[in-house]
Amino acid sequence: MTLRELAVASSAKTLETLRGDIVRRYEELSPRLQQVAKYVLENPNDMALQTLAVIAERCEVQPSTIVRFAKTFGYEGASDMQELFKDEMLTQAPSPSYAERIRQFSRRAGAAGALAPQDVMHEFADSNILALEHLKSSVRKADLERAVDMIAGANAVYIVGLRRSFPVASYLAYALRHVDKRAYLLDGVAGMLAEQSTMLTSKDLLIAISFQPYAAETVEIVGSTREQKARIIAITDSRLSPIAAASDLVFEIKDAEVRQFRSLTASLCLAQSLVISYAFDMEKRGRGR
Amino acid sequence: MTLRELAVASSAKTLETLRGDIVRRYEELSPRLQQVAKYVLENPNDMALQTLAVIAERCEVQPSTIVRFAKTFGYEGASDMQELFKDEMLTQAPSPSYAERIRQFSRRAGAAGALAPQDVMHEFADSNILALEHLKSSVRKADLERAVDMIAGANAVYIVGLRRSFPVASYLAYALRHVDKRAYLLDGVAGMLAEQSTMLTSKDLLIAISFQPYAAETVEIVGSTREQKARIIAITDSRLSPIAAASDLVFEIKDAEVRQFRSLTASLCLAQSLVISYAFDMEKRGRGR
DNA sequence: TAGCAGTTAGAATTTTTATTTCACTAGTTG
DNA sequence: CAACTAGTGAAATAAAAATTCTAACTGCTA
Incomplete structure (x- = not known):
């Protein structure tokens, strides 16, 4: 079964599902694609911000390999996949009202009341x-x-x-x-x-x-x-x-x-x-x- | 005095200085450039992630205007200015590549040579x-x-x-x-x-x-x-x-x-x-x- | 209202980036 | 061991994005 054939179905719609897909199929990927997979999982920010050439260099792979990787997971091309990473970044990036958020956080942490696990951990x-x-x-x-x-x-x-x-x-x-x-x-x-x-x-x-x-x-x-x-x-x-x-x-x-x-x-x-x-x-x- | 002339010197090296420059010179900018300035200040994330065309559309301006804007503030071109925004995003975004950073950090700290127990502990x-x-x-x-x-x-x-x-x-x-x-x-x-x-x-x-x-x-x-x-x-x-x-x-x-x-x-x-x-x-x- | 400086939109061009193709390698199967 | 196959790197091509250029517009002054 070729990678191309494997590609057909999926095309994850959220980063989380993509991450899941990558992990699940990691073993069956070719060595180079595994290299990319690893990098993708560990450097989502680069995926969002850098050009293919840069990413390729950083995982020590040809740009075309990144494209192949994207297609393997059901995307049109690498750009298509990059969109996901950009979205992710936007949703969890500190929005312009960063200061406000910090203020709220410390208030929340200080008051003895609500203690979500995350607060505890922080x-x-x-x-x-x-x-x-x-x-x-x-x-x-x-x-x-x-x-x-x-x-x-x-x-x-x-x-x-x-x-x-x-x-x-x-x-x-x-x-x-x-x-x-x-x-x-x-x-x-x-x-x-x-x-x-x-x-x-x-x-x-x-x-x-x-x-x-x-x-x-x-x-x-x-x-x-x-x-x-x-x-x-x-x-x-x-x-x-x-x-x-x-x-x-x-x-x-x-x-x-x-x-x-x-x-x-x-x-x-x-x-x-x-x-x-x-x-x-x-x-x-x-x-x- | 033309905008071109204004451009000569500056080219802010950090986002903060750029923000300062924009605010300071806002009044003297032409209407279109003010439009861009506003958008830039309010949507730094877009500046980092989107293409000129998209940004241009969102501030209802021509792509070339963005380029002019960047030059006005002393950059080579818009791409040059975008780098700043990308950097900013990387440094303050939750960075999964902290692993990498930690590694680099210790490599750096280690290179110094002197390895007294106290240095190690620090x-x-x-x-x-x-x-x-x-x-x-x-x-x-x-x-x-x-x-x-x-x-x-x-x-x-x-x-x-x-x-x-x-x-x-x-x-x-x-x-x-x-x-x-x-x-x-x-x-x-x-x-x-x-x-x-x-x-x-x-x-x-x-x-x-x-x-x-x-x-x-x-x-x-x-x-x-x-x-x-x-x-x-x-x-x-x-x-x-x-x-x-x-x-x-x-x-x-x-x-x-x-x-x-x-x-x-x-x-x-x-x-x-x-x-x-x-x-x-x-x-x-x-x-x- | 003619002329001018400064500004602008949009097309043209250049540059960069992404994608495709192709030739080569290594490994596998009949 | 020949014929295939998947996988790969590199160059060619296509696409896209960024930048430059030019002509036209605006508002102002004489």
Whole structure:
């Protein structure tokens, strides 16, 4: 069956249906058309604003291929298909009364009343952005460098973080392993948390993550690790936190909070930064030799 | 003094300056040019998307008049001026190619060389902020609402996300339980992933989270879930992702990426928003009774 | 009311853009 | 392995859009 034959029927009338069509038929498209498909899905703005030649160049394809693509999906030609993208842009583009819209939005978000999912999401996104800004200004350069040194100097890194902190802990373990650092996640599967933590020796590093209300198990592990003379980095929300006192290095993270619900964005961002910095550091030292 | 003479100098470099110029010189323009000026100020979108002929017709003027207008303000021709409007549209339109932008951003930030941990962290924080901004503009209202409905309507929610996606999955499971929704994390402990997933019935919901390179196990679970006729929400990075096709609802999330290392910020923010929106929804219905 | 500067509409031209065609490649089938 | 087929790139062609040009119009002044 040729592409031409495939084309016959469809010709989507809205961008959404076109998107659906593309996704559905993606597999059966030829390599070049798949290339176009990908670009089309990811750069609708270009489709609306640029000429065929430009689009073609950007997907590394001949202009004629774009035309073929359009015909495959039932359009007269590429221009015909472009109309859809232009329409889409018009309907969702900030119209001249943009300012008015912003005003309405913030009013809406501020009032406790109507809370459509979208409002919630915007509120979260905004709070998280604030939290990240705060992170940038509050974490001290020296602390980051020390943390990287501690990771680099450790034989292995053990990570503990339960309940709400678990995602951060699991991310940290995953990422460290990916940059070839031995990392063990103390996850307490089968109630073996205490047992898992006895593995720590004085050459290891424990990264403990805990926020209010601090999980008792995490606090305990920090305590017993201290006795084994391993080093400890704490990621927590206050210097007074029960895991802070016993730690060699404390990162105090204020994460976003929207109506009771705490976020993890800033903590995760810190975790990422530590791992990547460590990776860069290793690379540098490697080259240094 | 002729219009031609007036033209000499200017040629505004940004839309804002052009707008200023137009307003300032409006009085001294000829009637036809005033007509164009009015239209230009009020319909910037048309200027970006339409051809001269269309614009001309809409301001009830000859195409050549538009060209004269552009020259009056110091441009080579009308096309030249149109570029401005296109640019403007690109920068302030919800840009799906934020992914590209984020990538460029980090490439740029990285090229500088100096890679102190603090620089890394700032880079991450900034990329994450971009990703969150993008999230705000790219996730559609209707999709969020549908997702909340699906969660509300499900007997139980099963969540799968492996490797890099695991933190998001574990957070979702944790948070859903906290708002009293039955949630099971398919974590594959003891290699029981397949067994865990057979628990799903047609009244349940599966939330699958997977990013490139898509974990084979996740793809499999989505497939078998489909067969069991349960509903599926996918959180993934492309409509072409292997878990997208079988899903009832797809969230396409472009997370920040700094030198190979993908972030999870946007995905987590979406997860949070879903859970909290669900909680609000429950509360509202509860009060309704 | 003749003459003039500035403006305009519309046709003519040039340039750009889209589409079609064709020749070539690689892969498949009998 | 020959004959086909789908897919592709590149050049040729067609279409369209933008720009320029010219003749005619407007309102003003002498």
